[in-house]
Each structure stands twice: as C-alpha cells, then as structure tokens.
Amino acid sequence: MLKGHQTWVFESKPVIAASSAVGGPFEAQGALAGDFDKLHEDIWLGQDSFEKAEKRLLEEACEVAINKAGLKKEDVQFFLSGDLMNQIISSSFTARTLGVPFLGLFGACSSSMEALSLAALLIDSKAAENALAAASSHNATAEKQFRYPTEYGAQKPPTAQWTVTGAGAALLKGEGDGPRVVAATIGRIVDMGLSDPYNMGAAMAPAAVDTIQAHFRDLNRDITYYDIIATGDLGRVGHQIASALLVKHGLEIPPGIFTDCGILIYNQEQPVLAGGSGCGCSATVTFGHFLNRMRKEELRRLLIVATGALMSPLSYQQKESIPCIAHAVAIEI
Amino acid sequence: MSNKKKKKLTPTQQEYQALANNLEPKRPVMANCIKAFLVGGTICTLGQGLQWMFIEYFNFTEDTAGDPTVAVLIFISALLTGLGVYDHIAQFGGAGTAVPVTGFANTVASASIEHRSEGYVLGVGGNMFKLAGSVIAFGVFSAFVVALVKITIKKLGGM
Numbered sequence: 419m420l421k422g423h424q425t426w427v428f429e430s431k432p433v434i435a436a437s438s439a440v441g442g443p444f445e446a447q448g449a450l451a452g453d454f455d456k457l458h459e460d461i462w463l464g465q466d467s468f469e470k471a472e473k474r475l476l477e478e479a480c481e482v483a484i485n486k487a488g489l490k491k492e493d494v495q496f497f498l499s500g501d502l503m504n505q506i507i508s509s510s511f512t513a514r515t516l517g518v519p520f521l522g523l524f525g526a527c528s529s530s531m532e533a534l535s536l537a538a539l540l541i542d543s544k545a546a547e548n549a550l551a552a553a554s555s556h557n558a559t560a561e562k563q564f565r566y567p568t569e570y571g572a573q574k575p576p577t578a579q580w581t582v583t584g585a586g587a588a589l590l591k592g593e594g595d596g597p598r599v600v601a602a603t604i605g606r607i608v609d610m611g612l613s614d615p616y617n618m619g620a621a622m623a624p625a626a627v628d629t630i631q632a633h634f635r636d637l638n639r640d641i642t643y644y645d646i647i648a649t650g651d652l653g654r655v656g657h658q659i660a661s662a663l664l665v666k667h668g669l670e671i672p673p674g675i676f677t678d679c680g681i682l683i684y685n686q687e688q689p690v691l692a693g694g695s696g697c698g699c700s701a702t703v704t705f706g707h708f709l710n711r712m713r714k715e716e717l718r719r720l721l722i723v724a725t726g727a728l729m730s731p732l733s734y735q736q737k738e739s740i741p742c743i744a745h746a747v748a749i750e751i
Numbered sequence: 752m753s754n755k756k757k758k759k760l761t762p763t764q765q766e767y768q769a770l771a772n773n774l775e776p777k778r779p780v781m782a783n784c785i786k787a788f789l790v791g792g793t794i795c796t797l798g799q800g801l802q803w804m805f806i807e808y809f810n811f812t813e814d815t816a817g818d819p820t821v822a823v824l825i826f827i828s829a830l831l832t833g834l835g836v837y838d839h840i841a842q843f844g845g846a847g848t849a850v851p852v853t854g855f856a857n858t859v860a861s862a863s864i865e866h867r868s869e870g871y872v873l874g875v876g877g878n879m880f881k882l883a884g885s886v887i888a889f890g891v892f893s894a895f896v897v898a899l900v901k902i903t904i905k906k907l908g909g910m
Contacts, residue, residue: 467868522776522816569832570882571841571848571857573783611764612771620771666770689842693774711810 422636424604428578431598432541433747435548435591436486436522439480439706441698442583444562448684453706454584456469461558461583472556473583475698476501476512479585483705485633487589491546494518494589498537499552500529501697504563508554514583518550519702528605528726530586530701531745535602537590538747547592548604548661554585555696564615564731572688573600577617580690582683586701588709596751597712597720603636604748605629607728614741615729619656619692622725625742626652627663629723632745634669641671645717650700650724650744651680653693679703700724712751720749757789769780790844794851811863828853832860856880 439456441448446457457479459632463471475714476499484581500523513520525532533551540546558579558681560570566572590599600612608625608729628650635640652660657678664671704722711717723746727736760768801823805816831837837857841848848854862881866874882886 469868562865566882567861569835569838569857569861569864571832571838571843571861572853573845573849575778610767610771611760612768617775620775623771624767655775659771662770662774663767683861 421601422632422653423581424606424632425518425601425636426539426542426604426636427533427601428538428542430542430592431600431750432538432590432592433594434588434597434599434709435594435706436483436487436596436724437586437588438479438482439473439586439702440482441702442475444556444580444688444690445582445584445683445702446580449686450683450703450707454702455475455479455706458572461556462606465738468556468558468562469503470556471503472508472559472583473511474553475556475583475585476508476587477515478552479587479701479705480512480550481549481653483552483587483589484690485648486686487548487591487622490588491496491516491518492548494548495546495550496521496537496540497552498522498523498533498540498549499554501554502526502560502563503731506551506649508556508559512552512554512555516550525745527555527695527697528724528743528745529697530650530704531602531722531724531747534588534590534599534747535604535745537588538599538602540565540700541590541592548721549590550587551590552587552695553701555583555698557583557696560696573696574689574691577614577615577619577655578691579618579651579680579695580649580688581696582694582698582702584696584702586698586703586705588705597709597749598751599677599747600750601633601637601639601748603633605627605744607741607743609739609741612690613734613737615727615734615740616709617655618651618695618727618740619653620659621740622727622742623652623656623660623663623742624661625651625744626660626723627658627745628727629663629744630721631667631669633721633748641669642675644719644721644748646677647671647676647721647723648682648703648718649678649680650722650726651695652678652725653680653695655677655692655695656725657681682707690742709749715751718751722747722749765807786843787847790840790845790847791850794824794848794853798851823854828856829860832857833864837841837861855883855886858886
C-alpha cells in the first residue's frame with residue numbers, strides 16, 4: 419500500500435524465512451567474518467575468471483538461502499537479483515543455474531534493497547508465495563570494469579573505497595517466523611554534480627539523506643523508532659557527510675543508531691581507505707550480520723538504506739557527474 | 752575545480768560540494784611527495800647500480816649499458832606485478848613507482864594479466880596497451896615535436 423509519496427507499507431509483512439552471506443578472503447579477515455555462511459580463501463573461487471568467481475559467489479549465496487529455508491531450487495517462484503557487471507551477467511547467469519522465473523535489476527550498489535523491496539511487494543500483492551532476492555559484487559571484477567587492472571599500481575586517495583567480494587540472498591515467504599519486511603521507500607535520483615569515482619561516499623550521501631527524509635516524512639515516524647539505521651556503502655567519508663547533512667535538515671539521528679555497512683564490514687587495520695562498497699557490501703552485512711542479530715533479538719527494528727552510484731565506466735570519462743540513488747527497507751521482528 | 756565548471760552547478764550543488772569538501776580527508780600531498788622521492792630514488796639507485804655492474808663486469812660502455820639496465824628493471828617490475836606485490840608498493844610510493852620505467856612495465860603487465868581470461872588475441876593482445884597506449888602515442892608525438900624544434904634551430908645556425 420502506498421503511503422505518502424514514495425513509501426510502500428506491506429500489510430501482510432512478508433517474512434525473511436532464510437538469508438545467507440558468502441564472502442571472499444578480505445571479508446574473512448573483516449570485523450563481521452563470523453556472520454558469513456561461507457568464506458573463500460581464494461578470490462578466484464577455483465574458477466578461471468573473476469567474472470565466473472562472482473557468479474559462483476551469487477550461486478552459493480542462493481543455494482545456502484534456499485537450503486536454509488528447507489526448499490529446493492525449483493520451489494523458488496521468482497528470483498530478483500542485481501550486480502555491478504555490465505548487463506548484470508552475474509545475476510543472469512545465476513538465474514540460468516537456478517532455472518526459475520527471473521527479474522534482473524540494476525541499481526548499482528542499491529540493488530540489494532531494490533531486490534528485497536520488490537520481492538516483498540510481489541508477496542504482499544499475492545503475486546508470489548515466495549521470492550528470492552539477492553545481490554553480489556567482486557572486488558576484482560569491479561576494479562577491472564570501473565577502474566584499472568587489479569595489479570596496476572595507482573595510488574588511491576583516502577576517499578576511495580574497497581569493493582566487497584561477496585553475495586547475499588534472502589528468501590521471502592508469505593508466512594512463517596523470522597524478521598519481517600514491513601515497509602520500503604523507493605529513492606529518487608540525486609545528483610550533486612560530483613564526478614570523482616574515487617569519492618563515491620560524498621556523491622551518494624545526499625541520495626541517502628533524501629531517502630531517509632522521505633521515509634520518515636511518508637510514515638510520519640520519529641527518528642528514534644529504529645534500533646539501527648544503516649546506509650549501504652557510504653564509507654567513513656560519506657557517513658560523516660550524511661550525518662552532517664541530516665543535522666542540517668533537522669533530522670539528527672542519535673549516536674549509536676546511525677551506521678554504515680561499509681564501515682562495519684572491515685577492521686580498522688585493513689587497508690580499505692574509506693571503507694567497503696559494492697552490492698555485496700549491503701547485501702552481506704544485512705542478510706548476514708543484521709538479520710543474525712535480529713534472530714538473536716539484539717535488534718528489533720532495522721532500516722537499511724542501500725546507496726547506489728549509477729555511473730558507467732564511459733560516463734565518467736565523458737565528464738558526466740554521478741547520479742545517485744538510495745532505497746530504504748524497514749525490517750522488524 | 753575550475754570556475755567554468757562551477758558556474759554550471761546550481762546553488763544547492765555548490766553549497767553541498769563546499770560542505771562535502773570540508774569533511775573529506777585530503778590527499779596527504781607532502782607525505783606523498785616524500786614517499787615518492789624515497790621510493791623513486793631507490794628505484795633509480797638500483798638502476799644506477801645495475802648500470803655500474805654491466806660496465807664493470809660485462810664489458811658494456813656507458814653508452815650501451817642503458818639497454819640491459821632498463822631490461823632488468825622491466826623484468827623485475829613485471830615479475831613483481833605478476834606476484835601481486837607491485838600495486839602495494841605503488842599505493843605507498845605513488846609517483847615514485849609510476850614515473851620510472853618500472854611504472855610503464857607495470858601498466859603493460861597488469862593489463863595483460865587482467866585480460867588473460869578473455870583469451871590471447873582479444874584479451875592479452877587487445878588490452879596489453881590499454882593504459883600504456885596513451886603514453887606511447889603522446890611520447891612518440893612529443894619526441895617528434897622536440898626533434899622538429901632541434902632541426903629548426905640547427906638549420907638557423909644555432910647549436
């Protein structure tokens with residue numbers, strides 16, 4: 419049901435029956451390693467290309483989520499997924515493996531919450547009894563496509579971020595026990611004219627703030643309603659800017675509530691500059707870490723605001739600025 | 752940012768960029784310069800050592816020792832790229848590793864390794880000079896311009 423301008427409230431509260439997170443070697447050394455279902459030591463995952471390795475990550479995340487929910491892959495009614503690759507090949511090729519009806523999505527790093535909100539909408543509108551939402555990213559494939567070869571020696575500035583090698587999946591059902599998707603706010607494009615691909619946090623922060631404002635305005639909720647409000651991959655730089663912007667807009671989130679998946683996923687000592695990024699960042703931290711905490715009842719109300727920078731490798735060479743978006747999903751138990 | 756570019760931005764965008772700019776950590780330019788000096792200097796010292804070795808022990812002259820010296824540096828750089836070490840040295844050394852011949856070798860080697868998965872012809876062959884290509888194109892063109900200048904001055908009776 420539409421509430422306000424851009425928020426869906428899911429009356430039936432679709433249940434996240436099972437979720438999974440799969441990661442790579444760098445995530446295994448990270449702060450949230452314990453929340454991953456599977457961690458790989460090899461960034462190639464035994465495959466002969468990085469692209470195949472990313473597809474394997476996504477396949478594994480889907481397999482784990484489907485198994486945990488006690489289903490077989492042919493029982494999945496709809497598969498919604500997105501990633502960062504050109505023509506979202508990781509998602510499409512995983513859909514080929516699953517062999518179920520598929521909706522491919524592209525929202526850059528916001529794909530995880532775009533998939534989750536649409537899956538919840540399908541179930542809430544009775545268009546499906548279950549749906550699998552997933553997203554993935556791989557550090558080497560993202561570097562290869564958007565920046566330079568992985569072994570190229572370029573000095574990155576302190577605002578640059580580290581693309582997460584990981585995939586997360588959530589299997590939603592109409593009924594059952596578990597964390598429930600209660601609302602979603604679909605973001606609009608915000609472009610503040612920034613064009614530096616090594617400073618995505620600053621480019622995406624206004625989009626996150628716009629969606630957070632819209633969410634609280636549409637639902638007429640107090641800012642302290644949620645236990646955690648986490649942005650997807652703003653990193654340390656973007657998080658600081660988003661906090662300052664929220665204060666400026668009179669929406670000050672108390673300390674301890676506002677955080678960012680890109681800051682949480684890695685340890686301080688890891689050389690990730692401003693923090694993690696990529697579809698896999700919000701997907702693994704939400705579908706792994708946060709949902710685990712909800713199942714342990716450490717958290718009851720969660721708002722994930724996944725941010726995406728919708729540029730292409732060509733658009734920034736042509737000096738275009740970066741259009742950014744953020745989708746927010748509220749999960750409660 | 753240039754003023755021309757700034758003029759195209761709306762007041763809201765300008766205001767935001769000023770706010771964001773204040774909160775962003777800046778590139779540590781001074782520290783980077785010192786690191787680049789030390790790392791670049793070390794590479795050049797190594798090159799000097801190699802040149803001396805070739806003159807002293809392998810019967811090269813000062814004019815001919817340059818070629819084997821550069822070849823050895825390129826080999827070391829490509830090897831370190833393949834072993835996955837070079838990019839870490841570069842993150843520390845910055846321009847210190849980019850400017851000497853080692854940086855050029857790294858661009859070719861890293862692009863070749865990266866695109867091995869697309870095959871030898873379209874992958875390695877087609878992408879090998881992806882980064883190095885512009886260095887070659889503009890390097891050759893600059894050399895051509897400099898040569899023209901030199902010839903002109905010579906003809907006019909200078910040098």
